[in-house]
Amino acid sequence: MVTPLRRALRRAGSAPAPDPQQPPAPPPPAAGQEEIRRQNLGAMLRYVHLHGPTSRAELTGRLGLNRSTIGALAAELVASGLVTEEVPTTPRRAGRPSLVVSPRSVRVYATAVSVEPERLRVARIGLGGRILDLREAPRPHGSALLDAVPAVAALIRESERELAADAFCAGGAAAVADTTRDDDGTVHVTGGDETFAVALDAALVGDGPGRRGFVWGDLADIAALAEHTRGVAAGVDDLVYLHGDLGVSAGIVTGGRLVTGHGGRSGKVGHMVVHPHGRRCGCGSRGCWETEVGVAALLRRAAAPPGTSALAVVRAAALGDSTARDALHGVADWLGFGVANLVNVFNPDIVVFGGTLREVYAAAAGTVRHRVDTMALPASREHLQLRAGALGPDAPLIGAAELAFENLLTDPLLGPAAGSQ
């Protein structure tokens, strides 16, 4: 099944190509000059988007194009309103300095949405990955995903109230968490779907910069994409990103590509059963991993009142509270237990901890590592790195922005100049 995220990622070159076992399509017609220019513009824009201001001289080397081509491409991106070119302020060598190409990170932005179990967040994120504006609103317990549309649309409108006249929105994307909680604390496994993106587009018709063509994806998947693009797993091909909030989900990258599964519902690792006689889980099963490593497990072990944050327990442990410390290390041990399973299944280069699991891992890394070393197969743990996420709670927003920028990075001629013509 082609899920919306998979479709968006296919545009991004990050999803599977058509099945090689199927009758292959005939080869594409030879790329024309126009197509090559478009690809080169995209390559240059993507480079400065990911790596920041870069001199023409460096771009010449990185993109493998000659100086005059680089100059022409940069000029075209300047004319399109996507980058600026400036003489560097600190030339390092003698001779005429190479102009520096920078993304126009204030003018050109993406709308990033994060629908979390207990809050809604909206960011405008500039080309280059800079957060320009960040707003949030509480999410009522027990509310359905579509109930969030008006509040999210309102946050987006607020975020665009003082836009410059020439601002350009390159697109929008939403990271949608897969759990919600009722008032009585019952956790439900839910999930996003295309209707949310469609409804959000519809709610914004006539507002701001026009239709954004929202796409959506699972929050853990999108946060994994962020850590894979700009975070601790940049450049790593095989990664398991674990996101803790009410439950535990994973975003998994294998061979440089995000695993989405048949219906975009892969990575529900919190519902991997690790204990046949374990506790009852919100999903109806028993002994699911998240019953031992979710926030509820930490609070239960720490005898902390509902509503206490994971961070509060971690802090109490650091201050010497022995109940909190036992709770932390008990959860960390179970965390290592499930990580070992995932390491045996995926043989990743790196496991990244995000959300509440980031706090747990940061405070009890030794306990997690010890359990992984006890349980994972030697060949699979040899090169394994365990890491706290580098982007913290912004990961879902940064990942959503990457997804939202993808059309523009693939074809910069879709940019502001095209819109104003």
Next chain:
Amino acid sequence: MVTPLRRALRRAGSAPAPDPQQPPAPPPPAAGQEEIRRQNLGAMLRYVHLHGPTSRAELTGRLGLNRSTIGALAAELVASGLVTEEVPTTPRRAGRPSLVVSPRSVRVYATAVSVEPERLRVARIGLGGRILDLREAPRPHGSALLDAVPAVAALIRESERELAADAFCAGGAAAVADTTRDDDGTVHVTGGDETFAVALDAALVGDGPGRRGFVWGDLADIAALAEHTRGVAAGVDDLVYLHGDLGVSAGIVTGGRLVTGHGGRSGKVGHMVVHPHGRRCGCGSRGCWETEVGVAALLRRAAAPPGTSALAVVRAAALGDSTARDALHGVADWLGFGVANLVNVFNPDIVVFGGTLREVYAAAAGTVRHRVDTMALPASREHLQLRAGALGPDAPLIGAAELAFENLLTDPLLGPAAGSQ
């Protein structure tokens, strides 16, 4: 890390492209006529390899090329010695019949090797997937992988003793199981590596059709590739193939691409711990899934003597032996337990059972399904199919042949005509 299997699959178009998050390479130069012809020859050869004899008229439609191009390509493949063209014996319509293009499945073959815990198998498999010759030898308990090289090389030489003068070997590949057993029954987790392929090539220097350029892969991965290419999961993008022998391994395809992991060691699902207080496993851990679903678990439950085959227990159950029946359904229940975990993690379209698990599933599908329906998340089990593998014990050999043919299918100009020039 680029594992040999990943490298081979990349040639096959079935492995990840370079990381899209990295600075992209400049676009390739416009494809020349020669390159397009090569791609078209590959597309036609792959089509008849996978689908069997096909009329020019059908190829015209399937490949989206015009009739004269199809005629020229077919003529070139005939001249290369890779296909034949014949007037169909049963024309269905009036008018001049369309010539039928068939792979030369006796002349052109691949050398497929399957290194299993207790036997070594070698097959010559013709273009089109037909097994031309199949030989096996026992594998001594406790022997290392490299110990198998002389015996495998001898089987290959035997299989080529009566080759036709114009026979052409397109390449070789080995599927290597990841477990071995000592004489005392202790199971070890091992794995293949590049040295086996190199040693096998070296052992065959000067024999038969020259250097095969052996590649190797994990047996479960290669069997998964076979079911994905020619078996029950043909055309399916998201698949978990489970292979049972001494242990349990998986070959996993997500988004149409095989998951290999950092070092080619993904899919060790038998060592997913499902019971923290469970039985001691050969890997040193406790409560691994394979301690409940491997052959040893079936024999233990059935109180059958070591060396009894899984099939014998399944047959005894079918004949009404209540101990055997309880053993079968006990194992089937645990099988469903782990499958539910994998379904929550991967959200596959289909789970395929191979090796000894094929027998267990075929005899107790209802028990497996019931456990999956109890434990897997509703959204992930909705479209889920469970199936016995279609290729049976030949799956690793058929998958290895697909891997071995890949160079030729990518570039048919490497074929026999090139070799004889």
